Structures are given as structure tokens and as C-alpha cells.
Amino acid sequence: xxxxxxxxxxxxxxxxxxxxxxxxxxxxxxxxxxxxxxxxxxxxxxxxxxxxxxxxxxxxxxxxxxxxxxxxxxxxxxxxxxxxxxxxxxxxxxxxxxxxxxxxxxxxxxxxxxxxxxxxxxxxxxxxxxxxxxxxxxxxxxxxxxxxxxxxxxxxxxxxxxxxxxxxxxxxxxxxxxxxxxxxxxxxxxxxxxxxxxxxxxxxxxxxxxxxxxxxxxxxxxxxxxxxxxxxxxxxxxxxxxxxxxxxxxxxxxxxxxxxxxxxxxxxxxxxxxxxxxxxxxxxxxxxxxxxxxxxxxxxxxxxxxxx
Numbered sequence: 356x357x358x359x360x361x362x363x364x365x366x367x368x369x370x371x372x373x374x375x376x377x378x379x380x381x382x383x384x385x386x387x388x389x390x391x392x393x394x395x396x397x398x399x400x401x402x403x404x405x406x407x408x409x410x411x412x413x414x415x416x417x418x419x420x421x422x423x424x425x426x427x428x429x430x431x432x433x434x435x436x437x438x439x440x441x442x443x444x445x446x447x448x449x450x451x452x453x454x455x456x457x458x459x460x461x462x463x464x465x466x467x468x469x470x471x472x473x474x475x476x477x478x479x480x481x482x483x484x485x486x487x488x489x490x491x492x493x494x495x496x497x498x499x500x501x502x503x504x505x506x507x508x509x510x511x512x513x514x515x516x517x518x519x520x521x522x523x524x525x526x527x528x529x530x531x532x533x534x535x536x537x538x539x540x541x542x543x544x545x546x547x548x549x550x551x552x553x554x555x556x557x558x559x560x561x562x563x564x565x566x567x568x569x570x571x572x573x574x575x576x577x578x579x580x581x582x583x584x585x586x587x588x589x590x591x592x593x594x595x596x597x598x599x600x601x602x603x604x605x606x607x608x609x610x611x612x613x614x615x616x617x618x619x620x621x622x623x624x625x626x627x628x629x630x631x632x633x634x635x636x637x638x639x640x641x642x643x644x645x646x647x648x649x650x651x652x653x654x655x656x657x658x659x660x661x662x663x
Contacts, residue, residue, distance in 0.1 A: 368454040368553040373463040374399075374470060374639055375560035376632035378571045380650045382415050384560060385463035386423050392459040395424040397446055399464030399473070402601060404431040407590060410583040411603035413574065431600040433590070438503070438537035443472035454553060467638040468535055477548030492634070494600050506530055507540075514541040519653070534597075537551045559645040561636070566650075568629050573626045578603070586608075602627045 373385045389396050402412040406429045414420075414428060426449050431437055446462075448471075453460045464470060495503070503526040508515040510533050518525050529540040533606075562570070587607035589600055594608045603624055610620035639645055 368457075369459050370450065370551075370553055370555050371459060371461050372399075372470060372474065372557045373461065374465065374467070374557065374645065376567060376635040376639075377413070377465055377628060378574045379560045379562055379567060380412075380461050380570075381465070381560055382419060384558075385461050386415075386419055387478040387488045389423040389461045392457070392461070393452055394457045394459050394461060395426065395459065397449060397462045397473075398425060398427040399446075399462050399466050399469045401442075401464075401466040401469055402598070403428050403464075404437065405433050405598050407429065407433050408586075408592075408604070410578050410581050411601075412588045413578070418539065418596065433593055433596050436537075439468050439535050440537050441478040443476070443622065446473045451555065465635050467635065472553050474548075474551070476487075491531050491534050491600075492595075493605075494597070495527050496536070498530075500526070503530060511539040511541050514539065517541075529606075550582065555644075557642065559639055559647040560650050561647050562650045567632060568641065571628050571632060572625050575603075575621065576627060579621060583607070589637075602631055616661075 373381050373386055373388070374478070375381055384647060398414070403414050405412070407437055415425065420428070420643075427442070427446070442583050446469075451458055462470065462473065467660055495656065498506070500523050501522070503523060504515075504520050507518065507520075507526050507529055511529060514529055518529065532538075532540050583603060584607055587604045588611060591611055592603065593599060594604075599605070599608075604618040606615065606623045608613045609623075610617050615623060
């Protein structure tokens with residue numbers, strides 16, 4: 356593999372962030388880049404943290420996990436409470452250790468708020484909504500206005516005193532941030548980005564929408580063949596837990612509850628995953644530091660790191 360461009364990033368410790376929508380092919384490129392630099396991968400996919408959720412979260416397969424050391428995969432139980440603030444602290448600790456012996460580390464995932472926590476710092480979250488954590492978004496969007504008012508009043512009475520209580524969008528934004536970060540919305544300063552002691556290179560992987568949607572539909576079919584319905588059924592008794600309020604599981608639960616037929620549930624998974632990918636792209640396109648590369652070029656390291 357050519358190294359024409361790779362030397363440009365080794366003037367200091369560097370974190371290469373591979374991001375983009377679900378099913379676009381981020382895992383393959385992250386492994387290729389990590390192998391090239393003889394380094395390790397930090398997962399920033401909030402659904403892959405959980406040991407009990409395997410098929411429906413499209414975790415790297417055993418061969419991929421064996422090819423490169425991975426962090427933050429299977430590190431939690433669905434019973435655990437975990438926030439973006441927790442991830443920031445733990446990911447920075449892993450990077451500090453890695454950079455003692457490595458010049459480059461790789462982060463890969465589609466959970467925008469968790470990536471932002473590491474790259475920009477926790478205090479930069481004020482007024483952000485997490486367009487990539489669909490579990491929280493769907494949970495909050497489904498809440499009646501009265502329930503949102505009660506939750507904000509309970510979790511952040513200071514903000515509740517100031518907010519327009521009849522504005523569901525403002526209440527929704529506050530609850531999204533509170534649930535994911537674990538801190539009161541009123542406590543979060545409109546902070547500037549922190550300056551990390553390492554270089555950050557952000558690479559977005561994308562495809563034309565039609566091709567991405569085709570890949571999503573195919574992936575769902577393959578997941579079903581691999582046993583996703585059975586995996587979700589086994590987790591049905593825990594359906595109230597937040598990690599399971601997510602695509603690929605909620606639809607199966609609706610099937611078990613006879614709200615959908617199995618065929619309808621599978622089609623709903625495809626539709627909701629496509630919507631999730633759209634929200635991820637909305638989030639990532641706001642970040643002007645991301646350089647976008649077509650997925651067909653993802654294994655060409657020169658293309659990936661050009662002009663970095």
C-alpha cells in the first residue's frame with residue numbers, strides 16, 4: 356500500500372475518525388487503516404457497546420475483531436447506564452495509553468454525539484441535538500407534551516423555570532441532551548471546542564442515497580438470515596431498557612405483540628434504518644472538518660488521507 360500521503364499526519368499524535376451512516380462500510384476502512392498503522396480501533400457506535408446486542412447492531416465479525424484490537428465493543432450490559440460524558444473520559448484514557456507507544460489511533464462509528472465528545476469536549480454540546488442516536492430521539496419524540504414537561508421539571512428544574520413549556524421542540528432538545536450526557540441541560544455551557552493534545556483527522560464515508568438504501572435493505576435481510584429475530588425475541592423481557600429502544604429490536608417487539616406481522620416488521624426495520632441513516636448524514640454534514648470520500652474509494656489509503 357502506498358504511503359505518499361500518510362507521512363503528512365505523523366508530525367504529531369493523530370486520531371483518524373472514520374464516520375458516516377450505517378451500512379456504508381466504515382468497519383472495513385477502519386480495519387484497513389488500523390492495520391496499515393499497526394494501531395488499534397476505538398468504536399464510536401453506541402449500540403455496539405452492549406454484549407447482548409450482536410446481530411442487530413452489525414458488530415464486526417470475529418475475524419474482523421481478531422484482525423485489529425478493538426475498544427468499546429461488548430464492554431457494557433444493557434442493564435448499565437452509560438453517557439457520552441462517560442465515553443469521553445474512557446476514550447481519552449484509552450488514547451492516552453495508546454499514544455504512549457503509537458503515533459496513530461483510529462476511531463470509527465456513526466454515533467455523532469460520542470464522536471463529538473472526544474473531538475470537541477463535553478461542554479460544546481449546548482444547543483446540540485443528537486441526530487445519530489435514534490434510540491433517544493425516538494423515545495423523546497413519542498412522549499406527550501405533558502410527559503416532557505414533567506421530565507424536564509424533574510431532571511432540570513432550573514431550565515424548566517426558563518423554558519417555554521409549551522414549545523415541544525425545546526423540551527425535546529433538553530431531554531435528548533440530558534438523557535445522553537447525564538447532566539442537566541442548564542449546567543452545560545455554550546462552550547468552545549476543547550483543544551486536544553493530538554491531531555484529529557475526520558473522514559466521512561458516503562454513497563449515493565439509492566446505493567446506500569440498497570445496502571441497508573440487503574443488510575437487514577442478511578441479519579434476519581443470521582438470526583436477528585431470535586436475538587431480539589430473547590431480549591423481549593428487557594424491552595423497557597433504553598439500549599433496546601432502537602431499530603432492529605423495537606420492530607420485532609411489535610411483531611411479538613401482534614402489532615405487526617413478521618413481514619411488516621422486517622420492512623419497518625428497513626424503513627427505520629434508512630431514516631436513521633438520513634439523520635446520521637444530517638448530523639455529520641454539519642461538521643465542516645469532515646472530508647467526504649465515496650465508499651468505493653474507502654480501501655484506497657492515498658485517497659482517504661489525501662491533503663491531510
